[in-house]
Every structure is written in structure tokens, then in C-alpha cells.
Amino acid sequence: DQQVKQNSPSLSVQEGRISILNCDYTNSMFDYFLWYKKYPAEGPTFLISISSIKDKNEDGRFTVFLNKSAKHLSLHIVPSQPGDSAVYFCAASAMTGKLIFGQGTTLQVKP
Amino acid sequence: DAEITQSPRHKITETGRQVTLACHQTWNHNNMFWYRQDLGHGLRLIHYSYGVQDTNKGEVSDGYSVSRSNTEDLPLTLESAASSQTSVYFCASSRGQGGTDTQYFGPGTRLTVL
DSSP states (O other): OOSEEOOOSEEEEETTSOEEEEEEEOOTTOOEEEEEEEOTTSOOEEEEEEETTOSEEEETTEEEEEETTTTEEEEEESSOOGGGOEEEEEEEEOSSSOEEEOOOEEEEEEO | OOOEEEEOSEEEEOTTOOEEEEEEESSOOSEEEEEEEETTTEEEEEEEEEETTEEEEOTTOTTEEEOOSSSSBOOEEESSOOGGGOEEEEEEEESSSSTTSOOEEOOOEEEEEO
């Protein structure tokens, strides 16, 4: 029973274009959502988050959109850079401090 | 600078052996977590602790145990290693119990059970 799903295992985009990573969730009790980025042989690092009271949060080139009615969130990276190539994990929390992670999407940004 | 470290970084062991993975953080965080990462499953929570002497089971706790005797350390023990426990293990910590508190991850331990 996967409560947080990232249905695209991989995504390839050209440098300078937009990368859109998607995430779906099933538990309506989730009220905080996060994106983590992971490079090979390293631990995940926090990238950006959004509370359920908002529908958009922006931080530089990274924007997260939340559609509560569809139980869907997305991460937009504009413009994409080769250094953005990594695995991106979506995660959700229901005020317990415990995170439920998606399966991850591997992003490759081609020069 | 504060950090979270894991040791060893790589471990090969045999089925049936007891294995302990170390996690040490200098953030002075109350909360600590252990996850395993497997292809197709993302990161799954094994055990977590909200403070000294507190431990709780996560989503995939069978075959694992933890103990919290101080703030800095949360060792993960595999009582009798199984091939299904071959995985990459990540430790994390966070300051508070709220869902908005950022979790900081260690570099991971790659465990192979033969």
C-alpha cells in the first residue's frame, strides 16, 4: 500500500529546459510535503517543502505546486542544469514527524 | 560544523550473523530515524526515536532493533541477518517532532548479506 507514489522512475531533459517531477498521494491526512534530492553515494538532502495550506512555494529555480483536490504535487526546476541530475524523492508527513517517501525519480539533465 | 555520520560505509556479512550499524549526530537533535532504500520502494522507515530511552517501530521493523542511550547515537542491529536485508541504510535526525522539521540524513551504509 504505497501512500506516496512517483510513477515516473526516470526523466531526461535538456539543459536550460524545464524539469517537471510528479508525485501522487492517497492519505488525505498528509499536511506537509517535501522534496529531497539524492546524489550517488550520498544521503538525501532537503530541497523544498510546502504546507497543505498553500498551493505553491518557490525557492530560486525550484517551485513546488500542490493540488489537494487531486492529491498531487509537482516539482518544477527552471532552468534545469546538469548539476540537477540526481534522484528526487517526494515525501509526505501528517504532523507526526514521520515521513512517507515515494519511490524516487531519477532526473538526467543533458548538456 | 554539526553533522550526522554512519559507520561502516560498506559491510558484507553472512546470513545469520548479528550486525550493528552505527549512527552518530552532533546536531543535538531529539529525533532520530533509520530508513532502508530499495529499488522500487524508495525510503522506508525501520525504527525511530523521539529521545533518550524512546524507540518506536516503523513500517519495516521486523528483524531490526534499536536502542537510544544518549542523544547522539542510535545504533541499528540486525539480530540475524537475512539476504532480504541487503540494502542501503540511512540514518536521519531532526530537531522537533513536528512534521515540518527538516530531517538531515547521513551518507548511508551499504549492507550486503550473503
